[in-house]
Each structure stands twice: as C-alpha cells, then as structure tokens.
Amino acid sequence: MRIVLLLLGWLFVGLGVIGAFLPVMPTTPFLLLAVACFARSSPRLEAWLMNHRQFGPPLRNWRERGAISTRAKVMAISLMALSYAAFWFGTSPPFWRAVLVAAVMIAPAIFMLTRPSA
Numbered sequence: 001m002r003i004v005l006l007l008l009g010w011l012f013v014g015l016g017v018i019g020a021f022l023p024v025m026p027t028t029p030f031l032l033l034a035v036a037c038f039a040r041s042s043p044r045l046e047a048w049l050m051n052h053r054q055f056g057p058p059l060r061n062w063r064e065r066g067a068i069s070t071r072a073k074v075m076a077i078s079l080m081a082l083s084y085a086a087f088w089f090g091t092s093p094p095f096w097r098a099v100l101v102a103a104v105m106i107a108p109a110i111f112m113l114t115r116p117s118a
Contacts, residue, residue, distance in 0.1 A: 002041045009037035009045060016055070023079070028072075031055050032062060058118070067118035076112060080105045 016030035031049065038046035050056050050063075061067040084105055088098060 005037045005041035006045075009034045009041060012037065013049070020054075027055075028058050028062070031059055035059055035063070061118035065116055065118070067116040068112055069118040073112050073115075073117065077109050080109055 012030045012034035015025070016027045016034060019025035019027035019030055035046055035049050038049060050059055052059075058069060058072065061069065084102065087093065087101055093101070
C-alpha cells in the first residue's frame, strides 16, 4: 500500500505542477491530495511538500486553519464569473442549462467564501 500511495502522491504532485501553468486546471486540490498520500507513506516527502517555498504556504494554511488566501478566493471567483459570462454570451444557452451551470459554479464559490481567509 505504501508504494501505491507514493505513486499516487507523485501523480498528484505532477498534476498540481501542471495546474500551476494551465488556468483550467487547479493546483492546490491536487497538492492537498499529494500531501495526504505522502502523510501515509513518506513523512520526508510530506515535509518537503509542506515546506516548499511556493506550494507550502497554501497547504499549511489549509491544514492548520482550513483557510484559503484572499487572493486565491478573488482570482477563483473572478475566473468563474468570467467563464460564466463567456458561456452565457458565447453560446446563448437554454434557460435550464444556464441555471444548471450557474448552480455548479455557485456551489464552489460559496464553499470558498465560507472558508477563513489566510
């Protein structure tokens, strides 16, 4: 099981790094999964990721307080709003589809806004 968790941890680290460069793919959720895998398989790799210069602060904020930085909240919600506007004006969707997509986007926005700010 340790090897499976190590492999999954590295897979999630890789996906997180890719997400740092692609705007459509998140970074932090994959790194949170990687930390969880490393916590159960390699304390050394868990410590490396938690103390990483770039990725460590948001991971520590989440682990210690369940907090998301204000900057991350603003960026995420702004990008969701811009994406919805592009969807709305670019495709003129039927009303039911517009409501469904709005609900799917509002749910994570509410979740983020209810988390403490780092």
